[in-house]
Amino acid sequence: MLHVYSQMTAMRWAMFSRIREKYSHANITYGYITKCIRIANGLSKSHMVDARCISGNPLAKPSGTVYLLKFVRKNNRQLHKATILKGGKRKSNKAPRFVKGFQLFDKVVYERKECFIFGRRSSGYFDLRLLDGTKVHASASWKKLKRVEHASTLLIERRKGDSSPTFALA
Numbered sequence: 001m002l003h004v005y006s007q008m009t010a011m012r013w014a015m016f017s018r019i020r021e022k023y024s025h026a027n028i029t030y031g032y033i034t035k036c037i038r039i040a041n042g043l044s045k046s047h048m049v050d051a052r053c054i055s056g057n058p059l060a061k062p063s064g065t066v067y068l069l070k071f072v073r074k075n076n077r078q079l080h081k082a083t084i085l086k087g088g089k090r091k092s093n094k095a096p097r098f099v100k101g102f103q104l105f106d107k108v109v110y111e112r113k114e115c116f117i118f119g120r121r122s123s124g125y126f127d128l129r130l131l132d133g134t135k136v137h138a139s140a141s142w143k144k145l146k147r148v149e150h151a152s153t154l155l156i157e158r159r160k161g162d163s164s165p166t167f168a169l170a
Helices: 002-022 031-040 047-055
Strands: 065-071 080-084 090-092 107-110 113-120 125-129 135-141 145-149 154-160
Touching: 031 047, 107 125, 107 135, 113 154
Parallel strands: none
Antiparallel strands: 065 154, 080 090, 107 113, 107 145, 113 125, 125 135
């Protein structure tokens, strides 16, 4: 196990030297330094507070806006269904890309709420969710949807309010 740590140390310094070539103001910090800054300023432990401590502005007022990011697949790489049908036929695993003009992972507005398409049916009904998995609607009609953004491999959701989400993204 010791060789893994030495590899990581060598990689860390190699990465830092390459970053430093491009950004001369880049610095390395450690957890104990962040902790000292946090305690000296009487701040609670959270990722958002630690980020402010690392940035050099521990007492900066948070904006109250959080951006949740999630990477999703672009293609379904499985060509056929796992089970073989009668007669030895293999059923294709490719669903149509567009259903009623919408595709998987489009950002849409449904009843004045922004969400993402996580499931689609050929009938034009869609499974709508937020990035943390919260269901907005299990079977919303395409007639009630308005596309805000076309699908991308990086989904971004903007939230107001609490700047420290309590859930973990997959």
